[in-house]
Amino acid sequence: MHFGPHLLLATLEGLVTSAVLALTALGLSLVFGVMRVVNVAHGEFFMLGAVLAWAITSAIGGHPALGFLAALVIAPLIVGAVAVVAERLVLRRLNYNPEATIVATIGMLYIIQQLALTFYGPEARPVEPPFSYRILLPWFGYSGYKLSIIAASAVLLIATWLVLTRTKIGLIMRATQYDSETAQAFGISVGRVYGGVFALGAMLAAIAAVLIVPISQAHYLMGQDPLLLSFIVVIIGGLGSLRGTVVAAVLIGLSDGIISMFFSPTLAKIIATLLVAMVLVFRPQGLFGTASR
């Protein structure tokens, strides 16, 4: 294959990675931005989404699209409910203390992971894609499903942006993010907002997992890489910044796709890590973040 088509293929693969990463990292970023909680268990919500997708598609049977659509709706709802319970039982009792919640979410990480191992097992299990249409380009054929992941992610990111900037719910979330005490003085139930945001963050990770699981596999340890990459993305983009998250996800996803294909996946990881180090040194608040208040 010539360089041009090769680059196009690498770019498309990178965009698929970016799309999933943007959704996952956005969840992490929202939780930190609004609640000031570094959710170390975020990757496990991703894993839970994938495992539930497998369970739901296996239970429903029939045409793969049917099971997949059910998984796309039900898995995030279940993961969101788990997140609400975790927020009520753990984070709220710790009064959202930044240090204590890091330790608590590490605990949550292991609990969710071990529960998945116990009930789901150590196997990696595939989920059938909802359709197997291939788009035939002059140089190669490309999975229509992978392109649909990019489209779905773009739609969800735009929807999230619209909710945050154009609706009352978004206004309430932003007010809580900027100054939770003043928000309370204007009738905003900060506890309820925190519960909703924690659930939303987990649901975004779960949706990302359901989207990726047909081209990946569901496994109880699959939450580790998304967590690490999400942290890289939010550090580069700026914690709490939607725009920064998307830009950083595209940057990391594309560099991962292109550098991995032309050079080596290890070099892609080295460059991402270097980028994080440079951002931390020269612009600790991230490319699009604001300096801490």
Place this chain on the structure above:
Amino acid sequence: MTDALVISGLDCFYGEVQVLYGLDLVLNKGEVLCLFGRNGAGKTTTLKAIMGLVPANGGSIRLAGRELTGLPAHEVPKAGVAYVPQGRRLFAEMTVAENIEIGLMARGKGKATRENVLDLFPLLRQRLRQRSGTLSGGEQQMLAMARALCLEPQVLLLDEPTEGLMPSMIAKIRETVSKLRELGVSTILVEQRVDAVLSVADRVSFIENGRNRETVDVDALRADPSAVRRYVGVG
């Protein structure tokens, strides 16, 4: 005159440290009551306790007979108390219009309230799409008051509204407070400036070491300002 807000025996702590010691205070309907005292006397804590932002460990706070202690902080504004915190605490990244919208949402007020409030602060009409963090200090104070008045409160709590403002803006703030009194809004004003206190307040409560030492009519204070010297060391 009926009571708008009655505080009895209020105790408040920051962690292990007691800040208010059985504080008593009565705000009459339609009056401006000024809390006066040195830094750290407990004035701001009193306002925060009314808003439920600092828990009351003892005593009671009654708004027109309704007990406020024990209510979650977000329920207090819905009961009819609005708060303009020290330093304004605007949502700086939001526009002027969005800050006003936050105020309107607190008690489900609509367009009519918004227009009434903007009539009080016409300058804000020209700034609706501007980020509030980019306003001047005086404009920010107007917005902070406008946001609070969007609740159509029975009781307004103002924490040092003239702090750091130029004289023309201070005059505008005083004028607004007087106008609100005419509209029947009861106001508790925390103020450090003696001239501001004498020009807008009806009564003054001297707060010292977390207690209300003395409450006097402003006319009596004009005639005998010795209380100012006694509790604040100036005047």
